[in-house]
Amino acid sequence: MSMAQLLFSFQGRLNRKPYWMTVIATMVIIIVLLLFALILIREHRFEFAGLTLALLVILYIPLIWIGLAIGAKRLHDRDKSAWWLLVFYAAPGILSTAGNRMEDVGFIILHVISFAITVWAFVELGCLRGTPGPNRY
Numbered sequence: 001m002s003m004a005q006l007l008f009s010f011q012g013r014l015n016r017k018p019y020w021m022t023v024i025a026t027m028v029i030i031i032v033l034l035l036f037a038l039i040l041i042r043e044h045r046f047e048f049a050g051l052t053l054a055l056l057v058i059l060y061i062p063l064i065w066i067g068l069a070i071g072a073k074r075l076h077d078r079d080k081s082a083w084w085l086l087v088f089y090a091a092p093g094i095l096s097t098a099g100n101r102m103e104d105v106g107f108i109i110l111h112v113i114s115f116a117i118t119v120w121a122f123v124e125l126g127c128l129r130g131t132p133g134p135n136r137y
Helices: 003-008 016-044 049-077 084-100 104-127
Strands: none
Touching: 003 016, 003 049, 016 049, 016 104, 049 084, 049 104, 084 104
């Protein structure tokens, strides 16, 4: 699999090792970008805060695409549809946001469900072996 196909294509399958290598590399890039932005903002006392934010957004868009592409290929390796990414990526954020607007028991329940989905995604994408042999993908 070429680097372009690994990073930008939603087709094919991906086992755990290249998945984790790409996730780790992406996280390092995100941390470096955030540190760069913090240093730039600190040194220039918010003079270029808008420009820095715009640059971060422009650089972050391909990283989001890469995350979705490798997640889709990892799910394909597990013989699951890439539509599961909606559950794994969007649902915890939506549930946590809704939980923040509630009080008492609702707050706790929604945050526990959000955490459970996050753990499920971690196990499904990062820990479980792919299906052996050919599958739908």
